[in-house]
Structure formats: structure tokens, C-alpha cells
Amino acid sequence: MTRIDNRLNDQLRPVRITLDVLKYAEGSAYIEVGDTKVLCAVSIEEKVPPFLRGKGRGWITSEYSLLPRSTQQRTPRDITKGRISGRTQEIQRLIGRALRSVVNLDLLGERTIWIDCDVIQADGGTRTSSITGSFVALAQAFGKMVQDGVLKYLPLTNFVAATSVGIVNNEKLLDLCYEEDSIALIDMNVVMTEKGEYVEVQGTGEGGPFSKQDMDELMSLAEKGVMQLIEIQREVLGDLSEKIGVIPDEMDSGDQ
Structure with missing residues (x-):
């Protein structure tokens, strides 16, 4: 199968x-994945939601908008409709879960980290691009706080x-653009850590059921793509990337 943009089946779109990119945000990143473009901004609030008050730990949450x-x-805009759409709520929660999965919330103190993801241009993969870009913005913000x-x-x-x-036209594809996503028989969004652990898998058989072999092959394809994206994150973050996942000796001994 020849893809719309002539990519190989296992090839990501160009990522930048x-x-x-923002003057006032504690951390910000502009991510371009093919023709999908998302602005990610981090804000720090010196308080936590009511369910965390007095517990000495922080929170990370997200807002997302097209x-x-x-x-x-x-x-x-959602505000003109008088309510947040179900899709928007789902994506906001996904972004928040993805980022909380790699943050030690006990180290934040009673602070809330807001992640705002505004889609400037949508061509498939806006939620996955938001997660990938937001992580970089969040790392930058944490680096400044340290x-x-x-x-x-x-x-x-x-x-x-x-x-x-x-799966599009019986071909297994990585990083679907809108035209591919809109006709996919099987469509999945996969969130993973660098350790190869899954944070979330959203998979739907749009055109019917699929086999375990299909699932396994798609997961392998997703892992290849995620690891390439993490390499790009590392390059963008430079020296800061070497400090991610490093546990100081005193913390390892129980001093939090």
C-alpha cells in the first residue's frame, strides 16, 4: 500500500x-507531528484540589481544546456550546493520567500542575501529540523549579x-494521519514509558473484531514509534534528560 504522504508503514510523520515558545508559562512546547500542531503550556498553582488538601502531595491535570x-x-468552541464535549473530557483525562504516571507526586508538595494543550491544526493524533509535547514542557518546568x-x-x-x-486497507500502519484514521478498520492510541510499560491502550475495532496476532503486531509497531519519539524528547531536553529517572541516594534510602 502507498500511504498518502509516501511514508513506510512503520514510519512516523516528521516530528519537531x-x-x-511562551513568555509567561513555567514551561511550554510547540509540537508538530506532520500537519498536526499543538501548543502545550505548563502553569503552577500553589494549591491542590480539596481531596488532596493536607496530604502533602501534588496533582497534575490537563485542559485540551481544538x-x-x-x-x-x-x-x-466548547464555551459557545455551554458544555465540555465528551471527547474533550476524555482527552483531558488521558493527558493527565499519562503525565501523572511518570511523576512522583509526593515531591511536588501541595501544588497543582496545569497542562494546557491547544490544537492549532489537526490532522490526526492530536491527543498523542499533546501527551508527547506536554511531557517536554513539563520537564522544562520542573527543571526550572529545581x-x-x-x-x-x-x-x-x-x-x-x-x-x-x-489497520488501514489490511495494512498495519504507524502514526495515522486524519485520512488514514477516518477509514481505519482498527484504530489505537498507545501511551508508553521508556521502560516499555503501557500507561494506556485505547483500541477499537471500527470495522469488526481483530485477532491477538493483530494486537501483538500493532503493539510492537507502537513501541517502535514511542521509542523514536522519546529519543526526540531527549534531544530537545538536552542535559536535562540525563536527570530524568535518576533517584538521589538520600531519596533511595527513604528521605523524601
Whole structure:
């Protein structure tokens, strides 16, 4: 099968991540995955939700939005509809879960980290791109907090990134663009850490059931893509990447 953009079946779209794109955000990243473009911003709030008050640990949450002309036809803002769509809620929760999975929340103190993901242009994979870009913005924000003495240790325990896989015209493909996603028989979003651990797998048999062999082959394809994305994250973060997942001796001995 010849893909729309002439990629190989196991090839990611071109990925570019630009750091520090916003003046006021504690951390920010602009991620481009093919024609999908997402702005990710980190804000730090010196309080936590009511269910965490007095417990000495932090929280990470997310808001996600499609700008009206990020799509082929205008998408109305949620605020004009008077409610957040089910899709938006699902994606916000996914981004929050993905990032919390690689953060030691006990090291944050009673702070909330807000991750805002605004889709500038959508061409498939907006949720996976949001996760991949947000991790970089979050790492940058944490790095600044350590540098400023706000945090003693970098609270990131691992890298995390996400990509999509699917079966289109009986071919197993990595990183689906919109045209491929819209006709996929099987469509999956996969979130993984650098250790190869799964944070979330969202898979749907759009055109019917699929076999365990299909599942295994798609997971292998997703892992290949995620590891390539993590290498890009490492390159963007530079020296800071070497501190991610490193546990200081005093912490390892139980001094949190």
C-alpha cells in the first residue's frame, strides 16, 4: 500500500518540538507531528484540589481544546456550546493520567500542575501529540523549579510518549494521519514509558473484531514509534534528560 504522504508503514510523520515558545508559562512546547500542531503550556498553582488538601502531595491535570479552524470545518468552541464535549473530557483525562504516571507526586508538595494543550491544526493524533509535547514542557518546568530551589529533586521517574497505530486497507500502519484514521478498520492510541510499560491502550475495532496476532503486531509497531519519539524528547531536553529517572541516594534510602 502507498500511504498518502509516501511514508513506510512503520514510519512516523516528521516530528519537531520547539521549547520555550511562551513568555509567561513555567514551561511550554510547540509540537508538530506532520500537519498536526499543538501548543502545550505548563502553569503552577500553589494549591491542590480539596481531596488532596493536607496530604502533602501534588496533582497534575490537563485542559485540551481544538481551536475553531484547526479542523477542515470550523469546530465551535466548547464555551459557545455551554458544555465540555465528551471527547474533550476524555482527552483531558488521558493527558493527565499519562503525565501523572511518570511523576512522583509526593515531591511536588501541595501544588497543582496545569497542562494546557491547544490544537492549532489537526490532522490526526492530536491527543498523542499533546501527551508527547506536554511531557517536554513539563520537564522544562520542573527543571526550572529545581534550578530556582522550589523543588529539591526532579520529580520525573521516566519518559512518556504516545502514538497511534491502526489497520488501514489490511495494512498495519504507524502514526495515522486524519485520512488514514477516518477509514481505519482498527484504530489505537498507545501511551508508553521508556521502560516499555503501557500507561494506556485505547483500541477499537471500527470495522469488526481483530485477532491477538493483530494486537501483538500493532503493539510492537507502537513501541517502535514511542521509542523514536522519546529519543526526540531527549534531544530537545538536552542535559536535562540525563536527570530524568535518576533517584538521589538520600531519596533511595527513604528521605523524601
